């Protein structure tokens with residue numbers, strides 16, 4: 001006991017009597033949520049790796065759909081974690097009102113670790129979803145904070161699982177309709193620990209309204225609907241029911257959505273200038289005029305464009321092979337290559353290619369059989385398989401062999 005507190009809570013202190021809330025229910029929701037958090041974390045790290053690959057382990061170029069799948073899983077698991085987390089919090093929030101609020105130093109630390117987990121998870125998931133909507137109503141840089149918070153979430157989640165292991169084992173071991181009612185046991189019954197092991201099932205609660213199984217079914221249905229109406233942004237055949245799919249390929253020119261237009265990037269004039277040329281730097285520098293570029297644009301490839309925000313769509317590309325351009329400048333398949341955009345500002349106005357992607361990348365002039373539109377990167381853009389969309393720089397001006 002930290003302080004000498006009154007034995008009983010104040011008279012207006014909330015009391016929770018719902019027989020729906022139980023360790024069995026919480027553990028089942030928690031298991032699915034834990035799997036989602038795990039998948040979201042791992043795929044998020046893969047995405048981070050796309051931005052900052054190690055030079056000794058460059059990103060692969062095959063299978064061409066790899067990033068499409070990992071990033072689709074990242075955004076989908078993150079999105080469904082929002083309703084799952086809300087149900088999970090609903091199932092345990094009466095614990096906030098246990099009396100006394102803390103019973104020991106250990107108990108206080110446990111509560112603090114949960115506060116960190118809940119707060120970081122809520123911020124991580126909400127800002128992640130708002131990022132998908134391209135809305136940034138906060139003053140910090142999204143990407144580094146999103147990554148840092150991911151470590152906080154996963155660290156405090158692992159701690160939480162370790163602390164709650166006895167409850168998790170108990171909760172998953174009893175049928176969901178049976179088992180203790182989480183909130184009926186007064187805190188003061190177990191002053192030493194929040195997680196008590198001696199769960200003694202009280203007499204089964206009288207059935208009223210929805211059952212615990214009903215809560216699980218409703219949650220599962222809701223999550224299923226979110227998945228079905230969202231994955232249309234990466235699984236194109238499901239697009240017609242993609243109510244929550246933020247970007248849809250039919251809504252962009254040439255069947256591909258656009259994240260940033262030429263006007264937003266302030267490149268329209270530069271990209272349309274008749275003097276446009278591609279400057280290639282390296283041991284043997286040279287320039288390609290627009291006519292040269294179009295003459296050399298004879299290579300075709302099909303691979304998806306996959307945005308970090310989760311949308312992706314298969315596409316057919318035609319262009320010059322980056323490797324040919326690099327070789328003519330004196331480089332080869334092992335070169336590190338910098339591809340630069342006309343875009344004056346912004347962190348995505350240049351992109352680095354090395355490893356297997358050098359041999360697979362195209363400097364594309366055509367998309368799905370037609371000349372690139374200005375918003376898709378006219379006159380020339382980078383595109384490589386298994387590469388985050390944001391790294392496929394548009395409106396090229398130069399290639400540098402490093």
Ligand SMILES: Nc1nc2c(c(=O)[nH]1)N[C@H]1C(S)=C(S)[C@@H](COP(=O)(O)O)O[C@H]1N2
Pocket residue numbers: 256257258259260265305306307308341342343346348349350375376377389390391392393394395
């Ligand atoms: N120069 C430049 N290239 C860019 C961007 C940008 O903002 N500037 N956006 C990127 C992002 S986030 C994506 S997903 C793809 C989208 O390509 P699209 O607009 O042709 O679909 O372009 C990438 N290329």
Ligand SMILES: [Mo]
Pocket residue numbers: 259306307308309389390
């Ligand atoms: Mo993107």
